[in-house]
Amino acid sequence: MDNLVREMQDLKNSLNFSQGELGDVKTVSSKNVDKIKQLEQDILTYNNEVTEIINKVDYIENQSRRNNLIFDGIKDDRKETWEQSEVKVKEVLKNKLRLNTDAIEIERAHRNGRPGDRPRPIVVKFSRFKDKQSILRHAKLLKGTPIYINEDYSERIRQKRKDLLPALRAARERGQVAHIRYDKLVISDRGTANN
Template sequence: MKSEIQDLRNDYAALQGEVGGLREEVRELRQDNDELRAVNSKTEERLSEMERKADDLENRSKRNNLIIYGLERNEGETSEDCEGILQDLITDKLEMAGDVVFDRVHRLNSKADSPLITRCASYKDKLQILRAKRKLHGSQISIGEDFSRRVREIRRNLVPRLKQARDEQKKATLTFDHLYIEGKKFTFDLQKNTVIEMR
């Protein structure tokens, strides 16, 4: 009996040593995990900041761009043809002087109903075209600005709120990635998937 009790005591002491070792390993793993979480958090912050900067740069590079929807494609159409079509639209439909200069005009893709995209040589010309686009009301042609994917997604989610506000006879405008309703400023939080009011 004494021998068995001693063996049990020895086994228990060995187990206690193993448990102590496991506890130390768990403590170290927890510490490593906390350090990894901190590194991960910093990495996510950096990535988020880099994405924000890349998005900002993309939108700045598209600052003078316009997209024109509803202009029919001609067979064998070239970039020069596209510029002629756009110049005709500006002089005939928008009733603007034909001295607007474009750096480049082309279709966005090869589809038959592909919109034209252009880069205005002057930001002032772009604004003038945007002001004149109301003359296209009631036609199949529309003109919009070119934005990054993030901004397009935000705008797409703000449009229903814009329409609702206008249906309620409220003054509402959508500018870049912000919606203004009666002096209040809103945006769409893509992570929370909700419209938020900005202060």
């Protein structure tokens, strides 16, 4: 009988010890849950801050490209200098777009990429934003030629614009007037486009 009482007491002590350990585990677990919640909140805050920084950097990059245009399809010479690229762009402006090149100041013109089967695009930075806008208004005169003029955007914006192309084509097939402005698709019905 004494053995049975001792075993019962040992079991009771063991159970009390286990309950104490379990209480400690619950306390530690509760503290860990709180720490995890705080870490999740910190990560969310940091992710928001990183996204904000990425957006600001992208904005600054696009602002630095504000006066740029990309001329694609102009004949390429393998060892073309910046000066030669500028002359070729001015020839397009004068002969194809019928613009007075004496009034347009080019800050810099250079080829982008490596020589290959196709002509490398020429990135042109104009001194004045209004020159860039004037060239874009006249770009429709290039229709039917192998030369294209596009605005120069950051990689992030170029990807967004590329992703919008299927929706742009679909809207045009439905008879809507559609174009991409910066990184947004603008759609209107033909009847409201002139309003």
